[in-house]
Each structure stands twice: as C-alpha cells, then as structure tokens.
Amino acid sequence: MTSSKFTHMHFRFLFTAAFLLVACLYTYAQSVLPEYGQLTKEEIEMKECSFDREAEAVIIFDDAETDYDDDYRMITKRRIRIKILNEKGIARANVVIPFYSGDDFETIRNVQAVTYAIDASGSYKVIDLERKSVYTEKRDKYYSFIKFAMPAVKAGCIIEYRYESIIKYYRSYF
Secondary structure (H helix, E strand, C coil), X not given: CHXXXXXHHHHHHXXXXXXXXXXXXXXXXXXXXXXXXXXXXXXXXXXXXXXXCCCCEEEEEEEEXXXXXXXXXXXXXXXXXXXXXXXXXXXXXXXXXXXXXXXXXXEEEEXXXXXXXXXXXXXXXXEECCHHHCEEEECCCCEEEEEEECCCCCXXXXXXXXXXXXXXXXXXXX
C-alpha cells in the first residue's frame, strides 16, 4: 500500500510539473512581438477580424513595459499596432494619448509612428509620421493630450505608434 501511495504522489508531482512547464512555455511564446517596423505575413494578409466580421479595425497588439529609473520615476514604454480593415476604421488613425500634466506629474516623450501602406501584391511602403504633426493640447489645469493623425491611411493598411510615459516620483513623508 505504501508503494502505491508513493506512485500516486509521484504521478501527481510529474503531472503538475509538466503542466506548469507547458503553461510557462505557452505564455513565453505569446510574449514575443515582432520588432518595430517588421510586419508578419498574417498581419499583411488579414482582411477581416476572425472574432468580429463587422470590425472596422483590429488592434493587433497593445504592449506596455514599465520600469523605474535611478530617480525612481516610472517609465512606461507603450507600443500599439492596428490593422485598418475598412473605410470606417480610418478614424483609428487619429491618435489621442491622454496624460496627467498637472504639476508636471506625467510627461510623454519619444513619440514615433508609421503607416504601412500595403499593396495588392503584399509588399508595403513605410510612411513615417513627421515630428511637426505631433502636438500637445491642454484640456484643463490637470490633463493634456498628445494628438496626431497618421499619414496616408486607407483601408488595408497597418498603423503602429510608440511612446514613453514618464511619471515623476513623489516622496512620501510620514
């Protein structure tokens, strides 16, 4: 009887370890994104959203990585890629990034954006957003927006933009 308990416990341990290994590998495989400026074949060939046939656009990914610098400021690097599926989806090319600007608490920097104009053969042309097209609009004394319109957007293209958000550190005194 002791040996069957040992075998049962052994089986449970091996099953749990194998499950965790597969789960970790699956999660790791999902975290790999294409480089900025590199499109996948699936993205280029996408004609409609697989889970919503009526969709005007598809967010391919919206990725953010957050870290702290030596001054304890929180720095978030965000990157968004969107496939424009039809004419109504072109509205997604008007980008608005809200941020808390009161007391210079948060700033947005290093805004970069590109439009990938895809032709019928599947090749694409990269059109960069001009720096002068990015502007800041103050909503009130606390909030502002970074705004820009992606260049040369039409149905079938892909837009991608990235930026950094820096939130300053406030020391707490108790």
